[in-house]
Amino acid sequence: MSVKPLKTFYMVVKVCGDALAGREHLCSSVMEIADGSMLLSFLALCCGGAAVLYVLYSWLIPAAVQYNAWLALLWHDAIVERALNILTRSTRPQRLLRAVQKKAIKGDPQSVISTIDYFCRHSEWAMNVGDEKGAILDSVVCEVSPSTALELGTYCGYSTVRIARLLPPGTKLITLEFNPDYAAVARQIIEYSGLQDKICLVEGASGDLIPKMQELFGIKTFDFVFLDHWKDRYLPDTKLLEECQLLRKGSILLADNVICPGTPDYLEYVRNSPRYESKYFKSHLEYTKVEDGLEKSVFLG
Ligand SMILES: C[S@@+](CC[C@H](N)C(=O)[O-])C[C@H]1O[C@@H](n2cnc3c(N)ncnc32)[C@H](O)[C@@H]1O
Numbered sequence: 001m002s003v004k005p006l007k008t009f010y011m012v013v014k015v016c017g018d019a020l021a022g023r024e025h026l027c028s029s030v031m032e033i034a035d036g037s038m039l040l041s042f043l044a045l046c047c048g049g050a051a052v053l054y055v056l057y058s059w060l061i062p063a064a065v066q067y068n069a070w071l072a073l074l075w076h077d078a079i080v081e082r083a084l085n086i087l088t089r090s091t092r093p094q095r096l097l098r099a100v101q102k103k104a105i106k107g108d109p110q111s112v113i114s115t116i117d118y119f120c121r122h123s124e125w126a127m128n129v130g131d132e133k134g135a136i137l138d139s140v141v142c143e144v145s146p147s148t149a150l151e152l153g154t155y156c157g158y159s160t161v162r163i164a165r166l167l168p169p170g171t172k173l174i175t176l177e178f179n180p181d182y183a184a185v186a187r188q189i190i191e192y193s194g195l196q197d198k199i200c201l202v203e204g205a206s207g208d209l210i211p212k213m214q215e216l217f218g219i220k221t222f223d224f225v226f227l228d229h230w231k232d233r234y235l236p237d238t239k240l241l242e243e244c245q246l247l248r249k250g251s252i253l254l255a256d257n258v259i260c261p262g263t264p265d266y267l268e269y270v271r272n273s274p275r276y277e278s279k280y281f282k283s284h285l286e287y288t289k290v291e292d293g294l295e296k297s298v299f300l301g
Pocket residue numbers: 127128129130152153154155156157158159160176177178179182204205206207228229230233
């Protein structure tokens with residue numbers, strides 16, 4: 001038998017095999033290139049998306065909500081706070097406290113105040129009276145120079161430190177807070193500012209504690225009361241202060257947030273009652289451009 005046909009058959013099989021192997025190689029190269037460019041497109045999409053979200057979150061939305069009261073409160077107070085609580089597994093007051101412990105000078109109330117203001121303008125909004133309305137609060141406290149002072153609503157202790165640093169020697173500020181978590185943070189911020197001897201933080205609801213002021217602290221009347229708790233409590237607590245005879249002729253009530261979120265029943269009362277002489281100080285909701293203000297009311301007896 002001649003070997004020539006066998007040799008020819010072998011050659012044909014080899015040539016076909018090589019050709020097929022070449023195509024497979026070509027196909028896998030094409031697939032690799034396709035996979036690579038898809039991966040690049042996917043990465044580019046992710047980076048682009050993250051950049052857009054960052055710009056929206058850091059600049060566009062905060063700038064857009066600056067001028068609208070309800071959008072500002074919805075964005076800062078509901079959306080951002082909840083998202084950061086979940087992402088960081090901490091609360092806003094705890095994050096604010098960390099900023100103070102990291103950046104503020106211990107024992108320096110002004111440094112504590114500036115650190116909180118910086119944190120709230122650049123990192124995370126919070127419901128302190130803030131720097132702009134805080135300047136009005138400062139001027140009223142200095143003008144009254146109270147011997148007895150009460151604050152309703154401590155939160156993290158920002159306004160507490162602000163008021164206490166201006167009080168004359170010997171005066172103690174009593175501040176009421178019913179949220180134990182906020183009170184715990186406020187205590188640490190007050191301690192950090194070095195003003196603990198000038199402040200008495202009482203944990204509990206204003207409606208329960210106001211009638212006990214005489215019994216707990218021997219207070220006869222308050223020279224100055226800062227109202228900054230939940231807005232629907234301004235009017236009932238003012239009437240309670242009157243009933244408990246904790247206001248004297250010339251006592252000053254200073255109420256925050258009378259426009260935003262607003263306290264229409266309280267404003268109606270102090271502006272129309274013959275027992276008060278009332279004046280509005282126009283300003284802005286803390287760390288925004290939304291109109292808000294403080295109402296200063298002198299109790300006439
Ligand atoms: C707007 S924040 C106070 C901000 C604080 N004055 C500042 O400027 O730093 C209101 C606080 O009042 C507290 N609060 C509301 N209603 C209260 C009540 N009836 N008695 C005691 N605390 C109250 C809330 O828990 C909250 O911490």
